[in-house]
Amino acid sequence: MFDCGEGVQRQIIKAKTGFHKKMKVFITHMHGDHLLGLPGLIQTMALLDRQRRLDVYGPLGVVDFLECIKKTVQFSLTFPIEIHEIEEQGKICEEDGYFVETIRSNHVIHSVAYAFVEKPRPGRFYPNKAKLLDVPEGPLWSKLQKGHQTELPNGRIVKPEDVSGPSRPGRKIVYTGDTRPFRQLTRFARGADLLVHDSTLDDTLTERAEDDGHSTPSQAAKNAKKAKAKRLVLTHISARYDDTSVLLEQAKKTFDNTVVAEDFMKIEIPLPEN
Amino acid sequence: MFDCGEGVQRQIIKAKTGFHKKMKVFITHMHGDHLLGLPGLIQTMALLDRQRRLDVYGPLGVVDFLECIKKTVQFSLTFPIEIHEIEEQGKICEEDGYFVETIRSNHVIHSVAYAFVEKPRPGRFYPNKAKLLDVPEGPLWSKLQKGHQTELPNGRIVKPEDVSGPSRPGRKIVYTGDTRPFRQLTRFARGADLLVHDSTLDDTLTERAEDDGHSTPSQAAKNAKKAKAKRLVLTHISARYDDTSVLLEQAKKTFDNTVVAEDFMKIEIPLPEN
Numbered sequence: 001m002f003d004c005g006e007g008v009q010r011q012i013i014k015a016k017t018g019f020h021k022k023m024k025v026f027i028t029h030m031h032g033d034h035l036l037g038l039p040g041l042i043q044t045m046a047l048l049d050r051q052r053r054l055d056v057y058g059p060l061g062v063v064d065f066l067e068c069i070k071k072t073v074q075f076s077l078t079f080p081i082e083i084h085e086i087e088e089q090g091k092i093c094e095e096d097g098y099f100v101e102t103i104r105s106n107h108v109i110h111s112v113a114y115a116f117v118e119k120p121r122p123g124r125f126y127p128n129k130a131k132l133l134d135v136p137e138g139p140l141w142s143k144l145q146k147g148h149q150t151e152l153p154n155g156r157i158v159k160p161e162d163v164s165g166p167s168r169p170g171r172k173i174v175y176t177g178d179t180r181p182f183r184q185l186t187r188f189a190r191g192a193d194l195l196v197h198d199s200t201l202d203d204t205l206t207e208r209a210e211d212d213g214h215s216t217p218s219q220a221a222k223n224a225k226k227a228k229a230k231r232l233v234l235t236h237i238s239a240r241y242d243d244t245s246v247l248l249e250q251a252k253k254t255f256d257n258t259v260v261a262e263d264f265m266k267i268e269i270p271l272p273e274n
Numbered sequence: 275m276f277d278c279g280e281g282v283q284r285q286i287i288k289a290k291t292g293f294h295k296k297m298k299v300f301i302t303h304m305h306g307d308h309l310l311g312l313p314g315l316i317q318t319m320a321l322l323d324r325q326r327r328l329d330v331y332g333p334l335g336v337v338d339f340l341e342c343i344k345k346t347v348q349f350s351l352t353f354p355i356e357i358h359e360i361e362e363q364g365k366i367c368e369e370d371g372y373f374v375e376t377i378r379s380n381h382v383i384h385s386v387a388y389a390f391v392e393k394p395r396p397g398r399f400y401p402n403k404a405k406l407l408d409v410p411e412g413p414l415w416s417k418l419q420k421g422h423q424t425e426l427p428n429g430r431i432v433k434p435e436d437v438s439g440p441s442r443p444g445r446k447i448v449y450t451g452d453t454r455p456f457r458q459l460t461r462f463a464r465g466a467d468l469l470v471h472d473s474t475l476d477d478t479l480t481e482r483a484e485d486d487g488h489s490t491p492s493q494a495a496k497n498a499k500k501a502k503a504k505r506l507v508l509t510h511i512s513a514r515y516d517d518t519s520v521l522l523e524q525a526k527k528t529f530d531n532t533v534v535a536e537d538f539m540k541i542e543i544p545l546p547e548n
Contacts, residue, residue, distance in 0.1 A: 006284075006314040007280060007284060009280070010281060030347060031347065031349070032313055032317045032349060033314070036280075036310070036313050039310050040280040040306055040310050043307070043310075064345070064346050065342075065347065068338075068345075068346060069342075071338070071342075072339035072342060073305065073309055074304055074305060074383055075305070075306060
């Protein structure tokens, strides 16, 4: 979960996501609207007897915040919480299938952006090649498909690349959090399958957006284009816009494959084939 | 506002109550589901440039809570907040038309209940009596109606009781917060026009309710009856009840004028005539 605004637990109930899953929360900055859902989320998890560890990543201050909530709002935990205060840019966590990177962004207080990056998947498996090399169907195929070299009954070694195409990239999702446009984003978001970008105010309010540490649709779209992202999601839209089509139009002039984020929106990101 | 759970600001927007009005918040106890809406509410008020003072009343700990939120979640205030930690039972605030009283309740942590009590209104005004005493219609009538004695142009003093019936009681609303049944409530809620009572679990789970510091519908109804309250609202219903009619039926066996609280429910409480 990237950022955790007030009411998250209610949305999780509506979305039927569940409170017991493996989960990491990544906070971009210490403003209430990105943070104040955390205490209630944790409390509800505890009420529902969650056992799994919860990892929380965020800028300096997130430890103090959770400590003081724990001290003043009395609740007992049923599961461990590990809080990671981010001190440096770069990779902050790595799991089997993915890692998460962070970079400083440019808001009115210290803030970071995040990239969720899937690791490359083994290349496409060619059964015909396996058959030609006399690899017997079954566990050995599966081992090769998962990218491990294997020894045949006759003693010969077969490597994954002997029976598969080149490894295929995973997916990459970048979430800027609240930010003005910043130069380093281009490299950070390079080739992202999805770029979720601050777009608080429309282009006619560019100066106000700059003052408040936010971006406009055109700026978000330019960043998506420069980074060669595949899709753009405009988010953190100001409550002043009952109708967000004005923002969408402004972005689409520069970057067509854009949508405006909505509650409970689902976006399917296909696995790239090369 | 009595208690301030997560998501209050969203509900205020939906209910169109506004963020700029004169307002006092009364917290019953330091559990997150009664408290965690406060930071976001305050932050949104500041964003909307509220100027009026906000008063927050609550048990020991509410100062620490707001202080640590202010320190860790960075926001700047546009209005003063006065936090009142309740140390003793009795009257905790008094305004022109009403006062608020508190009493210790009986939850798993320190907790209080509140009574909102309107002051008596001047008695019904009788124009005929005023005319008989030669009070000229206009400002002097209005002064007498508001309960002030007045001097006629001829020098005679007329008292409100000369031209009005006996003073009429105001309304009384009692909110228990989370609590097991407790003896002192009967006197505290005596004659309440509305008693809003904890009714977390239904009667078949009385033991569990006792363990968790809550009440059942029958217990709430008995309290309403003993206190001679006029109406009862069951609140803090556990999320396990999709259908709350079972709770309502259990309460109605003892106290018929009962409803189950719902989001955005409005209840009109008529001004009593005597």
